Amino acid sequence: MSTTIMGVRENPELLPQAVRYFSERWGIDERIYHDCMLHSLTTASPLPRFYLMMEADRIIGGFGLITNDFVSRGDLFPYLCALYIEEERRGNKLGADLLEHGRREAGSLGFDKLYLCTDHTNYYEKYDWRHIGQGYHPSGDISKIYEADTIKLEQKEESHMSLFIREMADSDPVSISKAFEEQGWNKPIELYERYLEEQRRGERVALIAEWDGVFAGYVNVLWNSYYESFRDQGIPEVNDFNVLEKFRRRGIGSRLMDRAEEIIRERSAVAGIGVGLFADYGNAQRLYVQRGYIPDGKGIYNGERYVGWGESVMIDDDIALYLTKRLDR
Incomplete structure (x- = not known):
């Protein structure tokens, strides 16, 4: 079955599902996601943005673009955050699709670089991300910081459509x-x-x-x-x-x-x-x-x-x- 990646800002009717999905998958209070996503619908700022991967009417993954992912490297932005693929759908390179979509979206918003923080090893390197250092979280955890070039095509998918x-x-x-x-x-x-x-x-x-x-x-x-x-x-x-x-x-x-x-x-x-x-x-x-x-x-x-x-x-x-x-x- 084919998948579609949909932006919550462009499809505000998805807001309740998106809030519930990210909150449940990441164990973060729904109020935090709701407040962030609700204001993302109408802000004049390019960030934050959230995206859902849909298979028919079912959410099978998603990610966000934010200014900082609770990490000390505030000089780097934007960050790709909350990347998630449902466990039974993993191994089909759907995560790679979300990562590429994030790079395209960040490029369309005018950014040259995109960052993420993670404790995973030998995953992001396969998709043109570079390990550039480490950052510290308020919890005391340490994460690896990765960087990728955004994708700016003169004509990306449907970019000729105005x-x-x-x-x-x-x-x-x-x-x-x-x-x-x-x-x-x-x-x-x-x-x-x-x-x-x-x-x-x-x-x-x-x-x-x-x-x-x-x-x-x-x-x-x-x-x-x-x-x-x-x-x-x-x-x-x-x-x-x-x-x-x-x-x-x-x-x-x-x-x-x-x-x-x-x-x-x-x-x-x-x-x-x-x-x-x-x-x-x-x-x-x-x-x-x-x-x-x-x-x-x-x-x-x-x-x-x-x-x-x-x-x-x-x-x-x-x-x-x-x-x-x-x-x-």
């Missing part, structure tokens, strides 16, 4: 509708023509994501939300957010959200968003919470009014919970 985010243009409604039709979704051209007209009037900003020049997804900023509570408070809404299924798990959704929040921040200290309640919205629910959105405390809204105690409703796309996030923190 993500570009721009505002919707006249030619987009037809291509967007067609892309979703190919996915089996009914998204009429007229919907996006309306978005375009509202953008011209200054009522919304429609953002388009292109992956290597091909439409991949979109999100909108509504200056006057359809949701009455947001409208009354002057809270702009992140609205109608979609990434094509074939382009998911590449960080495109997070980048679209980043840009939408940047635009809102120019006018408002608070952003709002609505999310559906059934399983199709599960990834979105996790993403919004991990980005700092919290329920507005008004309960479930059906598009016209709030659902009261004891009421029966049919759950569909109109039944939503609305959330807000402060952008000035």
Whole structure:
């Protein structure tokens, strides 16, 4: 079965699994990993970063890139840390795959060298790592320090693929509708023509994501939300957010959200968003919470009014919970 290495920053829905996995494998308090990984999702700094090796939906390994691995050689950075492969999967050079991926990622972040500390002997040398000395830990332990050159290729795997985010243009409604039709979704051209007209009037900003020049997804900023509570408070809404299924798990959704929040921040200290309640919205629910959105405390809204105690409703796309996030923190 094939494996995939996924960054937690680019796939924030993996955060709970990543925290639990690294904590259990390394015997470190979950709070430490959670705090570190949670802030890694939104920091402007290149580090820290964490990665998981997936086999279908199962985690079989992982590693991190951090500034220091609790070792005295603070003059050296970044460090590759927490390298782990499940015992029954060892012997298949999966560790080598993670090490190479770490060197590529560190190179893409602008670093020339990558370091690690270990008590292993005659393992890392096989994969172009050099033993350069030793370091001391607060526990009193001594580790060997290894160094490797990062990998900076002009065109590494998918490096020729670029993500570009721009505002919707006249030619987009037809291509967007067609892309979703190919996915089996009914998204009429007229919907996006309306978005375009509202953008011209200054009522919304429609953002388009292109992956290597091909439409991949979109999100909108509504200056006057359809949701009455947001409208009354002057809270702009992140609205109608979609990434094509074939382009998911590449960080495109997070980048679209980043840009939408940047635009809102120019006018408002608070952003709002609505999310559906059934399983199709599960990834979105996790993403919004991990980005700092919290329920507005008004309960479930059906598009016209709030659902009261004891009421029966049919759950569909109109039944939503609305959330807000402060952008000035």
